[in-house]
Amino acid sequence: MFSCHWCFFGQVSSCLKTPIKLSSVLYVARIPPLSKDQKHSLKIQLPTGFLFIEASSLYVIEQWFNTLKYRVSLQKIMTQLCEKSQPEVIINRIEELVRLHEETPICDERIHQVPLDVLSQYILNVS
Numbered sequence: 001m002f003s004c005h006w007c008f009f010g011q012v013s014s015c016l017k018t019p020i021k022l023s024s025v026l027y028v029a030r031i032p033p034l035s036k037d038q039k040h041s042l043k044i045q046l047p048t049g050f051l052f053i054e055a056s057s058l059y060v061i062e063q064w065f066n067t068l069k070y071r072v073s074l075q076k077i078m079t080q081l082c083e084k085s086q087p088e089v090i091i092n093r094i095e096e097l098v099r100l101h102e103e104t105p106i107c108d109e110r111i112h113q114v115p116l117d118v119l120s121q122y123i124l125n126v127s
Helices: 058-083 087-103 114-126
Strands: 002-008 011-013 027-031 040-046 049-055
Touching: 027 058, 040 058, 049 058, 058 087, 058 114, 087 114
Parallel strands: none
Antiparallel strands: 002 011, 002 049, 027 040, 040 049
């Protein structure tokens, strides 16, 4: 379905050897094909290099892109909620969380439950 290449300081291997933590993802971008023969791809920036994921279908790349952007954003918001204790900051992060779920084009029944789970966990940790 797709092939992935791990680029680490110019060295390329044919598959990903170890999983990547979402907290280490710095940036995700779509790379459009430059010719008809080229595949659609994603560029994922990590502290140690870049990960390029290729797929023959634009639909698959869009799914991966939206899912990665959503999960990376969610991870950052959850981390910030755990670190900050000022009420203004917490309210801003909760607003970000709600906005993220309103604007994310992911078709999953469980996506609407995530903000409630995060808030419930936050309330349990505070009390």
